[in-house]
Amino acid sequence: MKSIVVVSSRTGNTLKVAGAVAYALDESMEAVKVEENPDVSEYDLVVVGTWIDKGGADKKAAEFIKKLRDKRVAVFATLGAYADSEHAGKCIENIISLFDKSCDVVGSFICQGAVSQKMIDMMTKMFPAGHPHAMNEARIKRLADGKSHPDEKDLQNAREYFSALKASVLAQ
Numbered sequence: 001m002k003s004i005v006v007v008s009s010r011t012g013n014t015l016k017v018a019g020a021v022a023y024a025l026d027e028s029m030e031a032v033k034v035e036e037n038p039d040v041s042e043y044d045l046v047v048v049g050t051w052i053d054k055g056g057a058d059k060k061a062a063e064f065i066k067k068l069r070d071k072r073v074a075v076f077a078t079l080g081a082y083a084d085s086e087h088a089g090k091c092i093e094n095i096i097s098l099f100d101k102s103c104d105v106v107g108s109f110i111c112q113g114a115v116s117q118k119m120i121d122m123m124t125k126m127f128p129a130g131h132p133h134a135m136n137e138a139r140i141k142r143l144a145d146g147k148s149h150p151d152e153k154d155l156q157n158a159r160e161y162f163s164a165l166k167a168s169v170l171a172q
């Protein structure tokens with residue numbers, strides 16, 4: 001089975017996960033950045049990774065996804081929220097909804113990724129107390145928890161998830 005991992009990453013979190021995903025699918029494979037706009041016509045499985053921007057795929061990943069036709073695909077993402085949150089589930093749904101109906105989505109993986117300090121400072125300034133997105137204790141804790149992500153456990157989870165996915169696709 002020929003697979004390719006295509007990734008959109010701004011600050012490096014999703015790129016780290018992409019390395020683990022590529023390794024799980026083929027130890028000698030390296031992820032390709034979405035900016036390279038790879039030709040995927042020869043691949044049996046196209047795995048697309050994106051950082052979460054406003055609840056879904058970022059613009060570059062979204063544009064790439066929308067162009068795919070008749071492909072077996074899987075997705076992965078990193079986000080500032082917790083991986084087991086309702087928001088994370090919605091983000092995955094939003095990414096999956098971008099694929100053309102002719103594509104077969106066979107898997108998805110998401111984990112937390114540190115939010116850059118620049119973004120945290122911007123959010124703090126932009127949303128004053130009382131605003132629904134204002135900094136509060138829960139938000140500050142989540143951002144602090146996120147600082148170390150993706151961590152070794154996230155990368156291991158990604159490797160395990162995509163090894164199992166590969167085995168199940170090969171068994172079909």
Ligand SMILES: Cc1cc2nc3c(=O)[nH]c(=O)nc-3n(C[C@H](O)[C@H](O)[C@H](O)COP(=O)(O)O)c2cc1C
Binds near residue numbers: 051052112116
């Ligand atoms: C402009 C912007 C929008 C974001 N929107 C969301 C969001 O809607 N939900 C979320 O959980 N995280 C959001 N994040 C956090 C990023 O998805 C997260 O930090 C991700 O791990 C960054 O990945 P990267 O290092 O590969 O760029 C946002 C970050 C930025 C900079």
